[in-house]
Amino acid sequence: MSEFHPNIIVLENKSLLNLFTRVRDQTTPPAAFEFYAKRLMTILAEETIADLPLATSKTTVFTPCAEFKGEEVDVDKICAVSIVRAGDSLLGCVRALLPGVSVGKILIQRDETVPEKPAKLFYCKLPKGIEDKQVILCDPMLATGGSAAKAIESLIAVGVPVSSIIFSNVVCCPEGLKYLGGLYPEVKIVTASIDEGLNEEKYIVPGLGDYGDRFFNTV
Numbered sequence: 001m002s003e004f005h006p007n008i009i010v011l012e013n014k015s016l017l018n019l020f021t022r023v024r025d026q027t028t029p030p031a032a033f034e035f036y037a038k039r040l041m042t043i044l045a046e047e048t049i050a051d052l053p054l055a056t057s058k059t060t061v062f063t064p065c066a067e068f069k070g071e072e073v074d075v076d077k078i079c080a081v082s083i084v085r086a087g088d089s090l091l092g093c094v095r096a097l098l099p100g101v102s103v104g105k106i107l108i109q110r111d112e113t114v115p116e117k118p119a120k121l122f123y124c125k126l127p128k129g130i131e132d133k134q135v136i137l138c139d140p141m142l143a144t145g146g147s148a149a150k151a152i153e154s155l156i157a158v159g160v161p162v163s164s165i166i167f168s169n170v171v172c173c174p175e176g177l178k179y180l181g182g183l184y185p186e187v188k189i190v191t192a193s194i195d196e197g198l199n200e201e202k203y204i205v206p207g208l209g210d211y212g213d214r215f216f217n218t219v
């Protein structure tokens, strides 16, 4: 829980500190960044999947020794949607954990030379039946919340209930959380870190720089 958002899960996992130290370090080379970021996002993806009540059902299995009351996740009840391009990195980790999961893509871009200009929707391809699934919205960085809000708008427009959307990100900040929490308090956020805030260029501080550029080695 957080003072900045009514519906948030912040991961507490001992292994995150080492991984965050590697990906935040600006001297980490691209191959190492990808390696550590994938490890970090895999933990995030597992925790996000574990928080999809509508896609999870109770079940009893039998070990070689006894009965075990457990839970299982139904991949057919989930859709993973990435906000292109950085979101594709997290989407890859979700797909590795849920082979065959249905996928949607949304491209929203902001004019990087004018940070205060609102982000614009360029492309939206969502699978049929998405309105009956739980949607994992993937974007590793929640900064102003402008792109995420636009993506959520596109999901609602095709009939996805807000309560079925779970937004998964690696790093977020109070500004983005307050913005999204004000607009869509029912959209649950699963994050690995709440950082201090935004700088003048709308980058997260301390953050890790441009996630897409670093993950895809676009320099």
Ligand code: URA
Pocket: 086, 141, 142, 143, 202, 203, 204, 205, 207, 208, 209, 210, 211, 212
């Ligand atoms: N997107 C990024 O990749 N990094 C930030 O700090 C903010 C938005």
